[in-house]
Every structure is written in structure tokens, then in C-alpha cells.
Amino acid sequence: MFGVTILGNNSAIPAFNRHPTAQVVTLNDQLFLLDCGEGTQMQMSRYKIRRSKIHHIFISHLHGDHYFGLIGLLTSMGLMGREQELSIYGPPELADIINLQLKVADTILPFPVAFHTLDKEGVLVDTAKFRVDCFKTIHRIDCWGFIIREKKNPRKIIKEKVLEYDIPAVYYEQLKKGNDYENKQGEIIPNEILTTANKPACSYAYCSDTLYHEGISEKIKNVSLLYHETTYLKDLEEKAKARFHSTTIQAGAIAAKGQVESLLIGHFSSKYEELDSFLTETQTVFSNTAIATEGVTYRIL
Amino acid sequence: MFGVTILGNNSAIPAFNRHPTAQVVTLNDQLFLLDCGEGTQMQMSRYKIRRSKIHHIFISHLHGDHYFGLIGLLTSMGLMGREQELSIYGPPELADIINLQLKVADTILPFPVAFHTLDKEGVLVDTAKFRVDCFKTIHRIDCWGFIIREKKNPRKIIKEKVLEYDIPAVYYEQLKKGNDYENKQGEIIPNEILTTANKPACSYAYCSDTLYHEGISEKIKNVSLLYHETTYLKDLEEKAKARFHSTTIQAGAIAAKGQVESLLIGHFSSKYEELDSFLTETQTVFSNTAIATEGVTYRIL
Numbered sequence: 062m063f064g065v066t067i068l069g070n071n072s073a074i075p076a077f078n079r080h081p082t083a084q085v086v087t088l089n090d091q092l093f094l095l096d097c098g099e100g101t102q103m104q105m106s107r108y109k110i111r112r113s114k115i116h117h118i119f120i121s122h123l124h125g126d127h128y129f130g131l132i133g134l135l136t137s138m139g140l141m142g143r144e145q146e147l148s149i150y151g152p153p154e155l156a157d158i159i160n161l162q163l164k165v166a167d168t169i170l171p172f173p174v175a176f177h178t179l180d181k182e183g184v185l186v187d188t189a190k191f192r193v194d195c196f197k198t199i200h201r202i203d204c205w206g207f208i209i210r211e212k213k214n215p216r217k218i219i220k221e222k223v224l225e226y227d228i229p230a231v232y233y234e235q236l237k238k239g240n241d242y243e244n245k246q247g248e249i250i251p252n253e254i255l256t257t258a259n260k261p262a263c264s265y266a267y268c269s270d271t272l273y274h275e276g277i278s279e280k281i282k283n284v285s286l287l288y289h290e291t292t293y294l295k296d297l298e299e300k301a302k303a304r305f306h307s308t309t310i311q312a313g314a315i316a317a318k319g320q321v322e323s324l325l326i327g328h329f330s331s332k333y334e335e336l337d338s339f340l341t342e343t344q345t346v347f348s349n350t351a352i353a354t355e356g357v358t359y360r361i362l
Numbered sequence: 363m364f365g366v367t368i369l370g371n372n373s374a375i376p377a378f379n380r381h382p383t384a385q386v387v388t389l390n391d392q393l394f395l396l397d398c399g400e401g402t403q404m405q406m407s408r409y410k411i412r413r414s415k416i417h418h419i420f421i422s423h424l425h426g427d428h429y430f431g432l433i434g435l436l437t438s439m440g441l442m443g444r445e446q447e448l449s450i451y452g453p454p455e456l457a458d459i460i461n462l463q464l465k466v467a468d469t470i471l472p473f474p475v476a477f478h479t480l481d482k483e484g485v486l487v488d489t490a491k492f493r494v495d496c497f498k499t500i501h502r503i504d505c506w507g508f509i510i511r512e513k514k515n516p517r518k519i520i521k522e523k524v525l526e527y528d529i530p531a532v533y534y535e536q537l538k539k540g541n542d543y544e545n546k547q548g549e550i551i552p553n554e555i556l557t558t559a560n561k562p563a564c565s566y567a568y569c570s571d572t573l574y575h576e577g578i579s580e581k582i583k584n585v586s587l588l589y590h591e592t593t594y595l596k597d598l599e600e601k602a603k604a605r606f607h608s609t610t611i612q613a614g615a616i617a618a619k620g621q622v623e624s625l626l627i628g629h630f631s632s633k634y635e636e637l638d639s640f641l642t643e644t645q646t647v648f649s650n651t652a653i654a655t656e657g658v659t660y661r662i663l
Contacts (some may be wrong), residue, residue: 074438075404099434100401121468125437128574133400133430137375154466161462165424167503202468323392 062264063088063211065095065288065360068104069326070353072292072306073126075100076331078356081126084288085110086209086265087358090190093209094118095267101130102137108356112138113145114198117193118185120151121269122204132162139170144225146173149193150185152203153178179205182280188212196280198271200305206271206282210264215239216256226250263361265320270328272302273311278318286361287321288353290328295342312347321361327353364389364512364564364662365588366396368628369405373593373656374427376400377542382427383587387510387566388620388659389492392527394510395419396568398458402431403438406645411659413439414446418487418494419601420462422570423505429456433463440471447474451486451496453477480506483581489513498579502604507578509585516540517557527551555628563613564662567622571629573603574612579619588622589654591629596643610640614647628654629631 064087068082081098086104092114094101105112112134120128120245128151138147141301149155153247163170177185179195188195191211198204214237223233228242228250236242237259242250266281268289281287281327292306307315316324324347326339333339336352349360365388370381383398383510386406389608393415403501407411411617413435421429424628429452450456478486480496492512494628499505524534528542530549537543538560567582569590584586594609602609608616610627617625625648627640634640637653639658646652652660 074441075407078551080404099431100404109391121464124464124469125434125467128432129430129437130400133426136426136430140375152466154462158459158466161455161459162424162426165459165503166426168425202466269414341557343500 063357065265065266065275065286065325065361066108066358067353067355068101068108069096070327070329070355071126072325072328072330074126074331077334079329080327082089082269082330083130084267085115086152088209088211088359089118090114091191092239092258093193095207096121096127096269097129097131097134098126099133101131102134105134112141113143114323116145116147117149119147119193119195119205119207119267120149120155120187121198121206121267122200123152123158124200124202124270124298125155129226131155132159135159135170135174136166136229139168139172142173143170143172146175148175148186150177150179150203153180165331171290173234179203181243185353196277198269198277199274200270200272207302208281211262213262215259216252217255217259222255228255228265231266232269241306255290258355265361268315269309270305273307273315275315275318277313281319281321283320285322285325286325286359287319288325288327289315291326291343292328292330294333294338309342310346312344313350316347316350317334323349324351325359327350364566365659366566366587366626366662367411367659368654369409369411370397370399371628371630371656372427373629373631374425378635380630381405383570384431384515384630385568385654389510390510391415392417392492394494395462396508396516397422397428397570398430398432398435398501399427400430400434402642406435406528406657413442414444417446417454419448419450420486420494420496420506420508420568421456422499422507422568423501423503424453424455424459425503425571430572432456433460435473435629436460436475437467437581438467440473441468444471444473447476448527449476449478451480453479453506454481464628474531480504495584497578499578500573500575501573505571507569507572507581508574509565509567509582512563514560514563514631517553519557519559528555529556553583568614568663573606573608574616575610576600576616576619579616582616582620582622584621586623587626588617588624589626589628590616590619590638591613592627592644593629594658595632595634595639610643611647614644614651617648617651624650624652626652626654
């Protein structure tokens with residue numbers, strides 16, 4: 062399972078029961094939190110997100126609608142007795158703010174927090190199962206996007222076949238990599254008999270607040286699912302530019318130029334109650350688009 | 363109208379759809395915000411609290427469930443174009459935290475904020491219509507309670523009578539204070555004909571997080587409505603003590619000793635889903651008790 066659950070899809074001021082930005086990416090048994098606006102911990106309870114599965118939190122920038130909920134989430138994790146380490150990736154001042162708030166409350170979290178400062182584009186985490194990269198967006202203050210890529214073995218085991226040929230489980234990893242199996246009698250069982258080709262690995266790019274910038278299409282090139290902000294409809298292109306935000310048409314253009322599989326749009330301005338036009342406008346440029354709706358999980362395929 | 367609307371009644375971890383502490387006191391056309399846990403701005407939208415009527419915010423202490431929502435509320439007030447000054451009363455580090463968060467966001471609020479540091483017991487605000495005092499509670503970190511007292515003229519005008527005697531409106535304030543009226547003919551119209559005795563002025567004491575301490579009953583003596591925390595039921599008195607909180611029985615005892623008119627209890631621990639026992643236990647000590655329920659406004663009489 063690879064998917065993203067929307068906890069908040071609104072821009073700065075909460076409105077029409079829409080919450081500020083927060084998303085949870087599920088990749089098998091790992092959860093990643095992308096931004097953490099005010100009320101994220103309540104949204105997690107509402108949508109039954111298992112906090113203990115979160116080991117990595119990524120904060121795009123220090124405008125409040127993207128991080129004011131972080132201190133509350135950390136405090137609650139502590140009160141609930143969390144012991145596992147948590148890695149937080151964000152701008153350098155984030156650690157100062159969190160540490161000041163913990164200090165004045167005379168609170169020591171019962172779990173280790175590793176703050177990682179975002180300072181250059183590139184790899185943030187790289188494991189056998191996934192990799193996370195960051196890239197710069199263009200906003201009023203420093204702002205980052207993130208790409209989460211799953212890693213997959215090229216081949217998938219056919220259960221009946223490995224049982225039929227009596228292959229010990231310790232060899233499964235080799236089979237997944239495409240190797241043949243040699244049994245005790247010296248017979249070679251070709252990999253093609255024991256496995257099928259796996260689906261290609263998928264990827265999710267989270268493009269937080271940004272001015273329209275063509276260069277971003279290169280950074281998110283070919284991802285399976287791109288999230289791109291659309292704070293305004295197309296008629297407010299000038300306003301979007303002045304506030305370092307993007308419109309529907311601009312998000313669609315990035316998706317098209319980046320040749321992504323599909324597009325998810327969000328960070329809607331509080332001035333809009335109805336969101337239908339966001340979808341129709343974006344689809345004029347990039348048809349495979351969906352509106353980020355709170356509580357909904359979008360598969361990354 | 364003098365009343366208090368509960369926006370959050372839960373202790374540290376939000377649970378069972380209960381929110382962290384925040385209350386709005388309405389005194390005629392003034393609103394006062396007492397504490398501001400995470401999500402307070404959303405609760406204000408939900409319960410139609412008019413933010414523009416808030417000129418004074420009081421923060422009891424710097425545990426997150428009492429103030430993590432403040433920065434979000436201030437930011438949203440700014441985005442909504444507020445221009446009126448806002449006074450914030452709280453522990454000294456509160457201004458540092460808020461100012462740091464504004465600085466990293468490169469945000470300047472479009473309205474003036476006056477931070478008032480709580481450092482000694484006594485009067486915080488004193489106007490013709492109301493007075494607010496603070497007092498110390500006993501908690502793990504510095505913590506304050508607040509008393510809001512309305513001020514009333516001793517007499518109330520009888521409309522038909524002032525019209526009957528043709529008394530100009532400019533004299534009304536004198537009549538309310540109990541003075542007689544002398545007309546152009548030199549006749550004295552006695553105040554008792556023109557006015558009736560006003561209801562006595564009422565008062566609300568907000569006793570935030572505290573260890574049970576008999577001395578608090580002196581500080582909140584004779585108020586109309588006392589809010590006192592009851593984090594735990596009576597069987598957890600030891601736990602309450604260890605964590606600098608109070609039980610039902612202890613809150614009831616403070617209300618009884620303080621000879622208050624009525625008692626409101628809240629700040630319930632997240633371990634309790636059902637709250638009925640909080641009421642029945644407290645009422646064994648002080649019968650005129652109500653449970654602080656979110657969205658409900660309690661009259662201060």
C-alpha cells in the first residue's frame with residue numbers, strides 16, 4: 062500500500078470546516094507526515110492515523126498553517142508514552158521554536174527527537190524500502206517540497222512455485238532480485254519459473270506553497286502522483302503571483318510538463334466555499350487531476 | 363448579559379472529541395478569552411464567537427493545552443485585517459514565543475499587541491464597566507487564575523417615570539448613581555420615584571490548573587460563578603496531587619469554603635470518556651455544580 066491521506070487542504074485561515082495543511086503518506090508499514098497545521102493531532106484521531114507508525118515528519122516552511130500543530134502533536138506523543146525516535150526535517154528555526162516551547166513548559170519528551178535542517182536539495186533519507194528527497198520551491202520565505210519514492214525488488218515470488226520446488230525462505234530475497242536457484246542436486250531452477258515481474262516502484266511529490274515556476278516540473282519529473290498547491294482560481298493569477306502562490310492552470314502546467322501520472326491539488330484559499338471550479342479549471346490543462354479532500358486517501362500508483 | 367462559553371473542556375491530550383482549554387466570557391459587548399488551547403480558532407468559528415469583540419486575552423500558564431492555539435488565532439486575526447489593539451496577559455516567556463514565531467514567518471501583525479506580564483497578584487484591568495484581577499494557583503510551573511467582575515450602577519432607571527417627569531437623558535447617569543433630580547422650577551424629584559435598585563454586580567473566577575489548596579477559597583470568595591479544574595475523580599487524589607491537579611471533591615470543597623453561588627467544573631483527563639461521575643461526586647460537596655460542556659454558555663448570575 063502506497064497512498065496519501067489528506068488531513069487538511071486549506072490555506073492560511075481555517076474555513077468552511079477545512080483545516081490547514083497536513084498529509085500522511087502511508088508506504089506499507091511506514092507513515093510519513095508532511096506538514097502539520099493547527100489541529101493535525103485532532104484530525105489524526107478523527108481519521109484513525111496511527112501515530113506510533115510515524116518516524117519521519119517533514120515541514121515545508123514556517124508559515125503557521127504548515128506547522129502550528131507540530132508542538133501539540135509532539136507533546137501528546139510524549140504524554141502517550143512514546144519511546145521511539147522521531148526524525149523531523151524542517152527549516153533551521155523550527156528546532157528553536159519547539160525547544161523554547163518545551164523549555165517554558167518544563168517538559169522533557171520521553172522519546173528522542175532528531176532535528177534535520179533543510180539546507181540543500183537532495184536526499185534526506187535513504188533506506189532499503191524508500192528514499193525521500195527535498196527540493197526548493199519559490200515562496201515568500203524559504204520553502205521545500207519533498208519526494209517520497211518506494212523501492213521495490215524487480216521480481217515477485219510465485220508462492221505455489223517456491224513451495225513446489227521446495228525452496229528455503231532464506232533464498233527468497235535472491236529470487237526477488239532475479240537470481241536463479243540451484244538445489245542440492247545441482248539442478249538450476251530458472252528465475253522466470255519462480256517469479257513474475259514486479260510492478261514498477263512508485264513515487265509521490267509534495268509541492269507545498271510556491272509561486273509558479275517552470276523549473277519545478279524538472280524536479281518532480283515522472284512521479285506517479287504530484288501534489289501541487291492551487292491557492293487561487295485562474296482569474297487571480299496576479300494575486301497568486303504577488304503572494305507567491307499558484308493557480309489551477311499553473312499547477313496543471315507543472316503536472317503536464319513534468320509528465321507525472323496524476324495530480325492532486327489543494328491549499329485552497331479561504332475565500333472559496335465551493336471547490337468544483339478548481340477541478341474543472343485544472344483539468345483543462347491536465348486531465349488526470351483530483352481535488353485533495355480531507356479524510357480521503359489517494360492511492361499512489 | 364454576563365456569561366461564559368466553553369470552547370474546550372479537556373486536559374492535556376484531546377480526546378473523545380473534547381478540546382483543550384479555552385473559554386470566552388461575554389460581558390455585554392465585550393468578550394474576554396481565557397486560555398487558548400490548540401484549535402481554539404476553529405472552535406470560535408464553530409460556535410460563532412465574534413473575534414473582533416475580543417480585546418483582552420488571558421493565558422493562565424505555558425502548558426500547551428492552554429496556549430498552543432494563540433499564535434494561530436493571532437495570525438488569522440491579522441489575515442482577516444484586524445486593526446484594533448489586543449491586550450494579552452500571560453507569563454513572561456509568552457511574548458518571546460509569539461514574537462519568534464512571527465519573526466520566522468516574516469509576519470508583522472497589522473494590529474498592535476500589548477503584552478502584559480503576569481508577575482504579582484492584583485488588578486490587571488480596571489474600567490468603568492469591569493475589572494479583572496489575577497491570583498496565583500499552585501501548579502508544576504507558574505500558573506494564574508483570573509476574576510472578571512462586572513461593575514454596575516446601584517440604581518436602574520424606570521423608563522416611564524423619566525419620561526413622565528421629562529428628565530433630559532444627560533441626567534440619567536446621575537440618576538443611576540442614586541442622585542435626586544431638580545427641575546427648572548426648582549422642584550426635587552426623589553431618586554426612589556425614578557429608579558429601582560439594580561441587581562448586584564456579578565463575578566466570574568477562572569481557576570485554571572491547580573493543586574488543591576485551601577487558600578484559593580479566599581481568593582475567589584463570594585464570586586457568582588467559579589470555574590475550578592477537576593482533572594480526576596476522587597479515587598485518584600494521589601495522582602492529582604503528584605501532577606498538581608485537583609479532584610471533584612477538592613473543587614467542591616473550594617466552592618463551599620469560598621461561599622460562591624455556583625460552580626463549573628472542567629479540564630477532564632483524557633482517561634475518562636463518560637463525565638457523569640464528575641458531576642455526582644462534586645455535588646456531594648457542593649450541590650450547585652455544572653459540568654463545563656463545549657459549545658454551552660453558562661450565565662453568570
